[in-house]
Amino acid sequence: MEQRGSSVVEALFSLAVCMLIFTTLLPMFMTMMLQVHETERRYYAHRVAHNALLEQQIQPALKQDHVVYNGEPYDWYGDEQRMCVEYEIFQKQRKQCFAPSAK
DSSP states (O other), X not given: OOOOSOOHHHHHHHXXXXXXXXXXXXXXXXXXXXXXXXXXXXXXXXXXXXXXXXXXXXXXXXXXXXXXXXXXXXEEEEOSSXXXXXXXXXXXXXXXXXXXXXX
């Protein structure tokens, strides 16, 4: 027997698949992408702190500066004992401070 058109079951199944995609998978993907971006910015803050410590070894009088790293602005300040990096992410100001590890 030949069928023409679509049945109610097929339409409900298609609707269920679309709802699954837009209510669970898409928000989950967006959350993961935001977390990746936030982790990336924390990594860049570590890099800025490391570069700032290296720069302080060259110029000991330098205690703070503004740096653009990978297109994003970072402000750092500190000395050999403690280095803090401030940056903005998702319109919120973040601050990370680093202390030297014991050897």
